[in-house]
Amino acid sequence: MSANKIFIFDTTLRDGEQVPGCKLNTKEKIELALQLEHLGVDILEAGFPISSPGDFESVRKIAETIKNATVCGLSRAVQKDIEAAGEALKPAARKRIHTGIGTSDFHIKSKFNSTREEILERAKQCVTWARNYTDDVEFYAEDAGRTDNEYLARVVEAVIAAGATTVNIPDTTGYCLPHQYGEKIAYLRNNVSNIDKAVLSCHCHNDLGLATANSIAGIIAGARQIECTINGLGERAGNTSLEEVVMIIKQHKQLNFYTNIKAEMLNPMSRLVSDTMRMPVQPNKAIVGANAFSHSSGIHQDGFLKDASTYEIINPDEVGAEGSKIVLTARSGRSALAHRFQKLGYQFNRNDIDVLYETFLKVADSKKEVQDADLTEMATQYKPEALLAS
Template sequence: MPKNKVYIFDTTLRDGEQVPGCKLNTKEKIEIALALEELGVDIIEAGFPISSPGDFNSVSEIGKVIKNAVVCGLSRAVQKDIEVAGEALRTAKRPRIHTGIGTSDFHIKSKFNSTREDILQRAIQCVKWARNYTDNVEFYAEDAGRTENEYLARVVEAVIAAGATTVNIPDTTGYCLPHQYGEKIAYLINNVPNIDKAVISCHCHNDLGLATANSIAGAMNGARQIECTINGLGERAGNTSLEEVVMVIQQHQTLGFYTDIKTQQLNPMSRLVSETMRMPVQPNKAIVGANAFSHSSGIHQDGFLKDAQTYEIINPEQVGADGSKIVLTARSGRSALAHRFHKLGFMFNRNDVDVLYEQFLSVADRKKEVEDEDLKVLANQYQAATV
């Protein structure tokens, strides 16, 4: 395994599909799975096979068409779940079973009415069951973010010894601060004797808006897989956003990490998922939002027109966006107005722009955005008056 590669585990088709209204049929799932493989995703979590016949069929059909990526099926620490997942994944060239159980005292006592020792044994057993179907087994310690570190380390050591090749450390409730999550990963790296036998994975939720920061903190402390979704879709406030972690890694090369994601496909992938899952992307969403490369403030527009890097750290073409946009509003300045007139073919000098700017502000105060047609009217009226 390359030391500095961060593996991208996409769970759009499983965790992302758990968002109300995002239910996909098998044909739609296959389309997205093929696009994810083309994007360069390493592991595709295709579904939760025991949850419904439709999900079982989707996992099976996706396994037939995916050639390079690992195809993963989720299960609980229940023998029947694992048997069904194993059956669904029989068609996959590179199958993985993702099984596990809650490890925090909240889960052990309230959800399972159990004990730490019992949960430890159930964790070991579920990995052993999964190994009957594949040697690629991932264990998740649900609510690891709120699990006491010493007990978590015991569980991780035990499941690796039982055959888990990846161990997922989820911040299920999105509770951790980045330094806390990073310290948890570091604790495991330093206190689990057989940790070198498995890949540590981050699965962070966004309840406090920290999913991306937590995932990066995890990687900085030794995790080498990040679980994420396109557009950050997922339960409640969503999951770690694939496009965000990928671009953080690419922009901050001093971290020393890389992924195999083809970043030019990020915006097209975002649109495909948004349209197929009927979930609009918020305009201010990082990387893929409609306003991610838009500039409307006069101060920003002036700086951007002089040097794009004054206000853009990513080239839009780098992530498959349509390009930077100068949006004319009442906050825009003369530089942006002159730039837009020039693009429309009007060669006004500085004095002309000063006069037109006052007229422009009158229009801008009435409208949210001044369009090209509005500018053409202003320009033609001005030219007619000055002939």
């Protein structure tokens, strides 16, 4: 496998489903899992089997259904959790158990009322238990973002020695700045003696709006897996957005990374997840938002109409979007107005557009957006013979 391949670990069906109101039934989970596999995700986190009989059944059914992607089940560092995950994943062609424990002093003292040494032993033990069910074991050091680096390195070295093949370094609270998260990954790369035996993974939350930036900083520093969700769904402010990291990697070729994601499926996949999980996508969301390829400012519209690359770094077709949109508002200019009249079949010269523009501005000031019907009415009243024969 190329050292430049970035594995995409999708947790839409697990972390994404933890968003209030986004609960999925088994049928919905299977439908989304099949589409995520078709999208090209490498690892599909199907759920948390011990959490409920319904989630156990969903993970088991997905394990039976998915043939190409690795199917993953989450567990705590608890033997019963791991046994449930192992049982649910039994039918999978490729299976992974994702187990772990909090490693920051916030978690060790407040959550577990424990010590660093006790947590280190529990970390090794949970990996040992998980290895009874699969050779593909991922360990997560919860709240690694706020964990002391020297202690984190001790934990990572110990769990790799116990058999972990992937080690997840979560910025669970979204606290890290990109340079801090990158430095943490680099520290582990340079201070864990057996680091070559495992893949480091980025699992970043978006509490400060830095999940995507931190994940990219992580792979630049040496991580080779990104854990993410469609539309950035997830606990609190969400997770790293799959579509964002994929297109950053695709656009910035100087990074020399690649993924197996079919970019042209990103917008259809976003809409499917939004509809199925009943969670609208914010209009200004990067890559998949309704306004991602819309232009309403006159300056932007003029530049875009001359050369799309002046204001678009991604071709909408490349990510399965419906195309660029010129939105007519009071901020729009004459070139956008002329373009829209031409699209409607009207032939106007520059003087005509100057006259029509004054009428357009009056309409635009009274409406949020000027529609084609408004333009047709303006044109008909001004010069109906300007409509070209179809």
